[in-house]
Amino acid sequence: MLRMPEPDQAVVSRREAIAEALRAIVPGEGVIVDEAALRAYESDGLTAYRQPPLIAVLPQTTEQVSEVLRYCHENHIKVVPRGAGTSLSGGALPLADGILLGLGKFNRILDVDFANRCVVAQPGVTNLGITDAVARAGFYYAPDPSSQIACSVGGNVAENSGGVHCLKYGLTTNNVLGLEIVLIDGTILRVGGKHLDAGGYDILGLMTGSEGLLGVVTEVTLRILKSPETARALLLGFPSSEQAGDCVAAVIGAGIIAGGMEMMDRPAIHAAEDFVHAGYPLDVEALLIVELDGPKAEVDHLIEQVSAIAKASGAVTSRASTSEEERLTFWAGRKAAFPAVGRISPDYYCMDGTIPRGKLPIVLGRIREMSETYGLRVANVFHAGDGNLHPLILYDANEPDELDRAERFGAEILKLCVEVGGVLTGEHGVGVEKRDLMGTMFSEADLNQQQRVKCAFDPDALLNPGKVFPELHRCAELGRIHVHRGQLPFPDLPRF
Amino acid sequence: MSTTFRPETIEQVAEAVSWAAAEETPLEVIGHGSMRGFGRPVQTGYEIDLSALSGITLYEPDELVLSARAGTPMAEIRAALAEKNQHLAFEPADLGPLYGAAAGAGSIGGVLACNLAGPRRIKAGAARDHFLGLHAVSGRGEAYKSGGRVVKNVTGYDLCKLLAGSHGTLSVLAEVTVKVLPVPEKTRTVLLHGLDDAGAGTAMQRAMNSAHEVSGAAHLPASVAAVIGVPRVAEVGAAVTAVRVEGPGVSVDYRCATLRRELADLGETSELHSDNSRLLWEEVRDVRPLLSAPDTALWRLSVPPSAGPAVAARIAAESKALYYFDWSGGLIWLALPLVGSAAADAGAALVRGALTASGGHATLIRAPAELRAAVPVFQPQDEPSAALTARVKDSFDPNRVLNPGRMYAGL
Numbered sequence: 001m002l003r004m005p006e007p008d009q010a011v012v013s014r015r016e017a018i019a020e021a022l023r024a025i026v027p028g029e030g031v032i033v034d035e036a037a038l039r040a041y042e043s044d045g046l047t048a049y050r051q052p053p054l055i056a057v058l059p060q061t062t063e064q065v066s067e068v069l070r071y072c073h074e075n076h077i078k079v080v081p082r083g084a085g086t087s088l089s090g091g092a093l094p095l096a097d098g099i100l101l102g103l104g105k106f107n108r109i110l111d112v113d114f115a116n117r118c119v120v121a122q123p124g125v126t127n128l129g130i131t132d133a134v135a136r137a138g139f140y141y142a143p144d145p146s147s148q149i150a151c152s153v154g155g156n157v158a159e160n161s162g163g164v165h166c167l168k169y170g171l172t173t174n175n176v177l178g179l180e181i182v183l184i185d186g187t188i189l190r191v192g193g194k195h196l197d198a199g200g201y202d203i204l205g206l207m208t209g210s211e212g213l214l215g216v217v218t219e220v221t222l223r224i225l226k227s228p229e230t231a232r233a234l235l236l237g238f239p240s241s242e243q244a245g246d247c248v249a250a251v252i253g254a255g256i257i258a259g260g261m262e263m264m265d266r267p268a269i270h271a272a273e274d275f276v277h278a279g280y281p282l283d284v285e286a287l288l289i290v291e292l293d294g295p296k297a298e299v300d301h302l303i304e305q306v307s308a309i310a311k312a313s314g315a316v317t318s319r320a321s322t323s324e325e326e327r328l329t330f331w332a333g334r335k336a337a338f339p340a341v342g343r344i345s346p347d348y349y350c351m352d353g354t355i356p357r358g359k360l361p362i363v364l365g366r367i368r369e370m371s372e373t374y375g376l377r378v379a380n381v382f383h384a385g386d387g388n389l390h391p392l393i394l395y396d397a398n399e400p401d402e403l404d405r406a407e408r409f410g411a412e413i414l415k416l417c418v419e420v421g422g423v424l425t426g427e428h429g430v431g432v433e434k435r436d437l438m439g440t441m442f443s444e445a446d447l448n449q450q451q452r453v454k455c456a457f458d459p460d461a462l463l464n465p466g467k468v469f470p471e472l473h474r475c476a477e478l479g480r481i482h483v484h485r486g487q488l489p490f491p492d493l494p495r496f
Numbered sequence: 497m498s499t500t501f502r503p504e505t506i507e508q509v510a511e512a513v514s515w516a517a518a519e520e521t522p523l524e525v526i527g528h529g530s531m532r533g534f535g536r537p538v539q540t541g542y543e544i545d546l547s548a549l550s551g552i553t554l555y556e557p558d559e560l561v562l563s564a565r566a567g568t569p570m571a572e573i574r575a576a577l578a579e580k581n582q583h584l585a586f587e588p589a590d591l592g593p594l595y596g597a598a599a600g601a602g603s604i605g606g607v608l609a610c611n612l613a614g615p616r617r618i619k620a621g622a623a624r625d626h627f628l629g630l631h632a633v634s635g636r637g638e639a640y641k642s643g644g645r646v647v648k649n650v651t652g653y654d655l656c657k658l659l660a661g662s663h664g665t666l667s668v669l670a671e672v673t674v675k676v677l678p679v680p681e682k683t684r685t686v687l688l689h690g691l692d693d694a695g696a697g698t699a700m701q702r703a704m705n706s707a708h709e710v711s712g713a714a715h716l717p718a719s720v721a722a723v724i725g726v727p728r729v730a731e732v733g734a735a736v737t738a739v740r741v742e743g744p745g746v747s748v749d750y751r752c753a754t755l756r757r758e759l760a761d762l763g764e765t766s767e768l769h770s771d772n773s774r775l776l777w778e779e780v781r782d783v784r785p786l787l788s789a790p791d792t793a794l795w796r797l798s799v800p801p802s803a804g805p806a807v808a809a810r811i812a813a814e815s816k817a818l819y820y821f822d823w824s825g826g827l828i829w830l831a832l833p834l835v836g837s838a839a840a841d842a843g844a845a846l847v848r849g850a851l852t853a854s855g856g857h858a859t860l861i862r863a864p865a866e867l868r869a870a871v872p873v874f875q876p877q878d879e880p881s882a883a884l885t886a887r888v889k890d891s892f893d894p895n896r897v898l899n900p901g902r903m904y905a906g907l
Contacts, residue, residue, distance in 0.1 A: 113802075114705060115701055115801075115802035116800045116801050116802050117704065117705065117801075138707070159650060160650045160654070162648050166647065166648055167647065170621065170625065171647075171648065173625075173654065173657065174621050174625045183880075183884075187880045187883075187884075188880070189880045189881060189884065191881070193800065193855040193856065194800035194801075194855065195798045195799050195800050195801075195826055195855065195856040195857070196617060196618070196622075196798060196801075196823055196826050196827070197611070197613070197617075197622060197661075197798050198857075199798065199857035199859075199874065199875050200857075200874065200875070200877060200881065200885060200903075201658055201661070201662055201666075201885055201888055202611070202624055202657040202658050202660060202661055202662075203881075203884070203888075204657075205624055205654050205656075205657020205658060205660070206653060206654060206655075206657055206658045208654065208657075209650040209653070209654050210653055210654075211650075214653075226705060226706060226707045227707065228707055228709075229707045249558040252558055252560060252678075253557065253558050255581065255678030255679070255680075255681065256678075257677065257678065294707075294709065294743070294747060295707070295708075295747050295750050295751060295754075297746045297747055297749075297750045298743060298744050298746060298747030298750070301744055301746050301747070302744065354644075354646040354647075354648045354649055355646070356556070356559050356561070356645065356646060357558070357559055358556070358558060358559060383648070386646070386647045386648045387559075387646050387647070387648065388646075388648040421644075421645055421646075422644065422646055423644045423646055423649045423651045424651045425649070425650050425651050426646070426648035426649060426650065427648055427650055428650070429650050430650070430651060430652065434651075438651070438652065441644075441651060441652075442641070442652060443640070443641075445638050445639065445640045446640045446641050446642065446652075447652075448638075448640075449634055449638070449640040449642075449655070449892070450642070450652050450653050450655070452891040452892070453653055453655070453658070453888065453891050453892075454653075455891060456884070456887035456888045456890070456891040457884070457887075468652065479894060481517060481518075481636055481894060481895070
């Protein structure tokens with residue numbers, strides 16, 4: 001288990017006074033100190049870690065957020081922001097000596113602007129809530145993480161959430177046009193708007209995926225798209241993951257960017273089929289769902305092309321959806337893959353590495369070996385279009401040492417992802433979970449530069465400490481330049 | 497005369513910047529120098545030229561990824577991608593000719609440092625959206641990396657985004673990794689003849705709000721359409737509104753025909769096929785209609801798309817500006833004669849004043865150096881944003897040695 005920083009007892013002992021000060025900012029029920037009520041916030045989607053916060057605060061206005069943060073800054077109190085609490089990396093894990101700042105009451109859509117194809121919303125609106133607000137006019141919001149019914153768009157910004165349509169339609173970062181951000185000192189900052197590029201340094205891009213360490217988002221402007229005329233899916237079964245991987249590469253090589261390309265391995269196929277009866281073939285090692293969207297003529301044409309490529313790559317099952325109902329059935333199994341795996345094991349641990357697509361067979365092979373070594377089963381779900389791999393490690397938390405083994409197994413998978421040219425996390429965030437693995441991907445110099453950026457926003461490291469960085473250096477220490485003054489000899493530096 | 501460092505390795509870049517940081521001596525950072533006139537003028541005794549830090553280091557077409565040293569010529573990158581029928585989907589503008597450089601000059605590092613994007617911005621995003629990973633040297637002289645070679649990555653802060661569009665003021669890019677995509681099989685453009693700006697705004701909005709995946713929406717008022725280097729456009733003899741669709745042949749045929757039908761009530765339509773279509777969008781992308789506008793300041797305005805026509809009208813009411821729209825009205829290229837008060841401020845007060853109602857920002861893209869030194873080239877920021885900008889600058893370059901003053905005076 002990962003360790004969080006030691007709570008500051010001086011802050012813990014001031015709990016009553018802090019709650020009083022917060023009540024002056026957020027009146028009524030917005031300040032929670034009751035221990036039973038605080039339990040609701042003790043964990044996010046990474047349920048192995050639990051810690052009730054010192055106090056939970058649920059502000060309703062940007063001004064309240066600003067005042068709460070200013071108070072915390074002045075009094076040196078840590079703050080953990082929280083959206084819907086669906087993070088799978090412990091991004092919203094509270095601190096015993098920190099305030100939990102819940103954005104759940106920021107749940108209104110502020111403006112639907114079809115003329116500029118965007119929606120302005122408060123951060124607590126769910127991902128699906130954006131699409132629901134514009135669906136009547138035939139529009140939708142493209143990033144669609146599996147948790148879209150529950151996860152908030154503020155949390156999507158914090159984690160740069162993706163979904164199954166990333167390759168064609170981008171991640172959150174490609175679909176955010178504007179933000180209102182409150183900095184730790186209470187400063188309210190507006191970045192971007194309804195225009196396409198924000199100007200100045202790309203604070204939108206930096207904030208997206210910053211996991212609540214740089215500021216608190218209080219408003220988002222998101223790009224919406226017109227829904228495609230049609231969408232059809234192909235269900236393709238392969239005798240090996242290598243052949244499925246070849247098929248993906250060949251589809252891309254043919255210049256086809258599919259709306260979605262999802263792969264499942266045998267254990268994931270079986271779990272999903274047992275759960276939702278989607279009609280998946282059970283005699284294959286890898287299942288690929290390829291979705292094509294656009295005008296009917298284009299989709300029909302591409303379905304034929306992809307079918308031919310799949311056949312040449314060795315597909316033994318190939319079915320194209322002929323109705324919307326059938327298309328949704330194809331997806332039902334994939335979308336239910338996590339809960340399906342949850343049915344066959346008391347607990348599962350979901351990993352989130354990204355790899356170069358071509359390395360999939362090697363990585364799956366090594367994961368199988370590790371599965372034997374650690375004595376734990378694993379099912380793999382893979383966003384094949386963008387290389388994002390979600391191994392689900394099956395374990396039983398009631399068995400001594402199984403969680404520990406699952407965590408070590410998971411860490412080894414992520415190290416493997418980095419080793420083959422990939423990264424630790426594609427869309428779930430580093431959070432607490434992968435914090436101590438950052439060193440496998442980044443050198444000290446890399447991490448120091450990231451932390452200097454953190455210092456530009458939050459010099460006292462009060463926002464979400466204990467997440468992302470294995471150790472937080474003091475900003476003063478990071479700011480020093482170690483130089484040896486000298487002349488300009490550089491014998492080997494070409495100069496003109 | 498300034499002294500030029502021409503490093504061949506990232507270590508040499510670090511060596512040069514370390515020296516500059518220690519001596520607190522400013523360095524002008526250039527790729528191939530084709531866009532040196534972009535931004536406020538930088539005067540330094542030393543410059544670091546990345547043209548020798550060159551070469552594609554990784555290109556895997558199946559993985560849709562390419563890595564190259566920052567000084568790699570764009571021409572080399574374009575050629576390598578074309579061989580595999582791929583491209584940079586953000587369609588980076590070739591701005592060099594605006595500053596007197598040859599067409600096709602410039603480096604991949606320069607494209608990313610300026611966060612360039614072309615007409616396809618409305619569908620595919622800008623350079624920042626395709627910038628996956630980097631090796632760079634901070635203003636402290638320290639080499640570091642960020643990102644990776646995969647599209648989906650939330651491991652640490654996205655410093656690629658931050659460096660895109662930072663004009664060399666935060667770090668010196670040494671090696672970059674970008675996402676590449678297949679070239680669409682077919683391209684076709686629907687032209688609408690004779691619309692005024694407001695009517696064109698309506699037409700572009702209707703096209704963008706359709707399901708036809710429009711990848712370019714521009715409006716050329718009559719005086720601009722007349723100088724476009726595509727005879728089929730120039731000979732219309734009136735304003736031209738252009739809407740582009742790309743993709744598989746069957747799909748493009750269908751979408752083009754449907755768009756023409758859906759826009760028919762607004763005016764006469766025609767269509768451009770392959771080469772003519774490509775040429776038109778190159779002209780729009782590279783600001784060629786305004787390339788040789790003498791004695792003007794060239795402005796680039798980024799506004800909410802629906803506000804474009806009204807913003808342009810406000811400026812045109814007070815000046816003899818030549819302008820056209822890209823990005824469905826969200827991007828206005830505008831050449832403002834340097835007469836009257838504009839002789840002193842390049843038209844900054846007029847141009848930026850026209851944005852206050854809609855939001856957005858204006859950049860002075862080309863003007864005599866003395867004007868670019870006197871007038872904020874990039875949109876002035878409010879106090880909280882300016883303070884954060886300074887702190888971000890200092891977090892990379894505390895001694896402010898990299899391209900000092902390029903974006904903002906004193907920074």
